[in-house]
Amino acid sequence: MPSSATKSAKKSTKKSPGQANARATDQASGQTSSKTVDPATNPANAPSPAEGFNGAFSLPPGPALEICLRLQNAIIEHRLQPGTRLSEDEVGEIYGAGRTVVRSALQALAHSGLLEIRRNRGASVAKPTVGDAHEVFEARALIEPEVARRAAARISDADLARLKAHIEAEHEALADSDMGRALALSGLFHIEIAGIAEHSVYAAMIQSLITKSSLIIALYWVRPDTACESHAHHALLDAFVKKDGDAAHAIMRSHLIDLHSGLNLKPPVRKETSLAEALAGG
């Protein structure tokens, strides 16, 4: 949580609308035109993760949605760790918005399962349990293969080109060792397939599952080796090129089972003794 440092510094004088707003304007400048999506961290013409995940929230376009997407992105790219607390004031200062707007955004994120809100205790990034992790990947293994089959049946040349570009972007991110971005793109790949299948219900489910998967990976991923299974995406693309629905189904299913098995879900209970235990040895 790098933001905390700045916060404490700023907040010393208690509220400082001047600075807060200045910063906010900087960030939220492109409200209407979303081209201002931080070109520095958005190399090439690869799709911005922020764009791909748009349809998830049932908020009308506006500042609240904007904040939603920014926070979601931060979570998906693992810049915000599970468990991090998000105070309304803090978020409001960072993005230069009032608490009303921030609250709306936080609630939307809570609805999609990325945050947890407890009464009078604020919002914090969700921490899926081991059980949750199993459930999420089980559900993905049921739904996504079905969707892949459907996508294969109606994929267009333009879609194929987009998927191909997407895979290249993934490779680039990996080459740059930008794991956060690579992971986000990897999830976006699945979401794009859901979009191609033209099934909004499945698409919404998958979007929700994938954002949750991102949290799960942050907590339980144990494969420093990797290359992140990018060849599974290649194989999927091949199946799509051939419009082979059954193959797409099978590849997707084994891909997800593989992902599932890449998690370390053994530790039955992650004790909450973080502090006492951590300092016991010294």
Place this chain on the structure above:
Amino acid sequence: MPSSATKSAKKSTKKSPGQANARATDQASGQTSSKTVDPATNPANAPSPAEGFNGAFSLPPGPALEICLRLQNAIIEHRLQPGTRLSEDEVGEIYGAGRTVVRSALQALAHSGLLEIRRNRGASVAKPTVGDAHEVFEARALIEPEVARRAAARISDADLARLKAHIEAEHEALADSDMGRALALSGLFHIEIAGIAEHSVYAAMIQSLITKSSLIIALYWVRPDTACESHAHHALLDAFVKKDGDAAHAIMRSHLIDLHSGLNLKPPVRKETSLAEALAGG
């Protein structure tokens, strides 16, 4: 919160509330104590629909959740028709809450797909299209059989008793020709199965799908004959008693396909000419 009753009475000077308000006030009578859930129409010890659908919203307990559940119930029981507009002020008056709370509730309902919110244009009960209807039932046919199989594997005697009582409640509602309640209970039966399966991800999905189904049925149901397929639920119960997962899977699947086919999804486009067309003949 309770003080609001007076408020709503006052403000009724203007507006043209008409039937809508009269009906609503009737509903809001027992706000704080949920035991006031109309014991007359709640025979035996059957579960109240309001309770069964609780876990759907990610709102901390409080007035907002309360309003959420009431509105959801009204929609599920078809007392609120698809397309009905819900003004923030109006809802606030009815339940005696400020707009802040109401807004929160409406956003939660929008996120679960029951309402649609358009910027500066307020919320209205969603009107699923024919395409949506197909998607929802397709998804249910994929997920619910899987969940039924899982439920069969871990169902307890207490669960069985509850399901049995539930079916009886459905029969009673049908005997009373209380279709709204019968439909709500029918949906709740499916949700209860999802609960028994102990899979929160599937449970959330199914809850969302079933509430949407309720809207779809309001729009496209065409079977005045009926008895509402209650014997399918009987057959499911039998399979559960025998702990026969495969049978439960098969029965659930055919049950859902049957429901799907009971809809009139032929009219490709439902013209928006409601008024002009409706008054053309006279």
Place this chain on the structure above:
DNA sequence: GAAGCAAAAATTGTATACGATTTTTGCTTG
């Protein structure tokens, strides 16, 4: 010193006020 308790600070919950946008209404005009 550790435990208990009280005051203070921080944070969230809610209502309300004001500005912005949409929708309606009523007038003018061809």
Place this chain on the structure above:
DNA sequence: CAAGCAAAAATCGTATACAATTTTTGCTTC
């Protein structure tokens, strides 16, 4: 009398103020 336009009403979006709750802090006491 239909169409276009302007004023009014209604409704939503957002910020801010105040109340309620939680968390922290500092003191007292054993």
